[in-house]
Amino acid sequence: MRMLSLNQVAWMTALGLGACTTTSPAPDLRAEAAAQEADERSEAGLMDHHRHQHRGGVMQFIAMGLDTLDEGDAQRPQVQQLQRDMYVCMASSGEIQKRLHLTIAEGIAAGAVDLAKIDGIIGELDAAGGAVRDCSVAALDKLHALLNPSERAELVEKVQAHYEVWLSVNHEEEGTGRGRAGRLTRLAKDLSLTPDQVERMSAALHTALAGRGGKFDRTRFEAVVQEFSQTFVGASFDAKATLPYANARLGMHGASRMAIFYETVTPMLSPPQRAALAEQLRQHAGHHPDVSAN
Amino acid sequence: MTRTLVQLSKGALLAGAIAGCLASSPAQAQVEIRFSSPPAWYIATNRPVYYEGRPSYWYGNRWHYREGRAWRQYRDEPRYLRDYRGRHRGDRHYYGRDRHGGYRH
Numbered sequence: 110m111r112m113l114s115l116n117q118v119a120w121m122t123a124l125g126l127g128a129c130t131t132t133s134p135a136p137d138l139r140a141e142a143a144a145q146e147a148d149e150r151s152e153a154g155l156m157d158h159h160r161h162q163h164r165g166g167v168m169q170f171i172a173m174g175l176d177t178l179d180e181g182d183a184q185r186p187q188v189q190q191l192q193r194d195m196y197v198c199m200a201s202s203g204e205i206q207k208r209l210h211l212t213i214a215e216g217i218a219a220g221a222v223d224l225a226k227i228d229g230i231i232g233e234l235d236a237a238g239g240a241v242r243d244c245s246v247a248a249l250d251k252l253h254a255l256l257n258p259s260e261r262a263e264l265v266e267k268v269q270a271h272y273e274v275w276l277s278v279n280h281e282e283e284g285t286g287r288g289r290a291g292r293l294t295r296l297a298k299d300l301s302l303t304p305d306q307v308e309r310m311s312a313a314l315h316t317a318l319a320g321r322g323g324k325f326d327r328t329r330f331e332a333v334v335q336e337f338s339q340t341f342v343g344a345s346f347d348a349k350a351t352l353p354y355a356n357a358r359l360g361m362h363g364a365s366r367m368a369i370f371y372e373t374v375t376p377m378l379s380p381p382q383r384a385a386l387a388e389q390l391r392q393h394a395g396h397h398p399d400v401s402a403n
Numbered sequence: 404m405t406r407t408l409v410q411l412s413k414g415a416l417l418a419g420a421i422a423g424c425l426a427s428s429p430a431q432a433q434v435e436i437r438f439s440s441p442p443a444w445y446i447a448t449n450r451p452v453y454y455e456g457r458p459s460y461w462y463g464n465r466w467h468y469r470e471g472r473a474w475r476q477y478r479d480e481p482r483y484l485r486d487y488r489g490r491h492r493g494d495r496h497y498y499g500r501d502r503h504g505g506y507r508h
Contacts, residue, residue, distance in 0.1 A: 147493070148445070153499070157499045176496040177449055269443075
């Protein structure tokens with residue numbers, strides 16, 4: 110029996126590969142680079158948002174989920190109105206949060222954040238969270254009635270996605286802020302921190318945040334998200350019976366982590382870095398969620 | 404006999420090359436396979452496209468959709484989704500301190 114020579118095998122392979130290259134579309138490298146840049150900007154922006162905007166726990170995730178829910182054209186005005194209603198319910202916590210951002214900004218600019226003063230504002234934010242929940246249940250019930258099963262399932266998916274991102278930026282396991290989604294990682298990039306600054310801040314954050322980690326009951330909050338997820342996809346839904354007041358405490362936890370972070374890193378920043386960071390906080394204070402234009 | 408074997412070998416090799424080529428070409432019949440899901444930040448910032456009643460996301464040069472709790476992807480791009488992608492640049496929502504509530508891209 111005569112076997113195929115190496116030359117014949119190589120020729121056959123070349124023929125096959127040649128056919129492939131003529132039928133596969135050439136990659137558009139410029140478009141791929143633009144898409145990657147857009148992805149990075151989009152991810153960074155969302156993380157930045159969840160690090161700083163703590164208005165209403167799960168209710169905030171639901172309202173944000175409506176930004177990218179592809180509800181039908183006929184439903185869109187009604188969905189936008191319900192989203193508007195939810196944000197109106199978060200207006201009081203939004204005002205408290207604005208004070209929080211501005212107070213932290215003031216402390217950063219001055220070189221020291223007064224955590225006791227901040228704690229008082231965070232207590233107000235926590236109390237306002239319950240009112241957000243009470244105010245929003247009617248809008249949530251109407252939303253459930255308006256969306257079809259597929260859209261409800263998609264909204265649940267988006268709420269879970271927001272929770273996952275929120276968790277990644279507000280509850281670093283190590284408490285050093287140096288994970289990929291960590292606040293310190295972002296700060297190092299934004300303010301061009303030196304390696305020495307990063308090291309010192311990381312060690313200080315580990316100490317400052319370690320004692321607070323135990324206060325966040327992750328299992329409890331995941332149960333809240335799960336209960337919403339399981340009931341909202343069903344045919345009947347009662348927001349008042351489903352969403353416990355605990356959902357709003359997510360916001361308090363996030364706000365508390367944010368305050369501890371800035372209180373800890375501020376003494377290690379140079380004056381120009383402090384000025385730049387204070388300006389960032391002022392920008393966050395000016396954030397007003399608009400109803401999605403989608 | 405020898406000639407037949409050689410011809411068969413050549414035929415098999417060529418068929419293998421063509422099959423391998425077709426597996427990566429857009430002309431292949433539509434096949435759905437299991438694959439990893441788009442990341443959470445992507446789900447949270449991108450608007451899905453509904454195809455066959457299911458929300459689908461274009462991520463990593465593939466369309467992804469859920470079946471129950473499992474994510475799947477279309478190995479070949481359905482015509483509807485390909486046409487959609489040709490008409491739209493992507494439907495995402497940007498957040499962040501400079502976005503004042505976000506905007507649509």
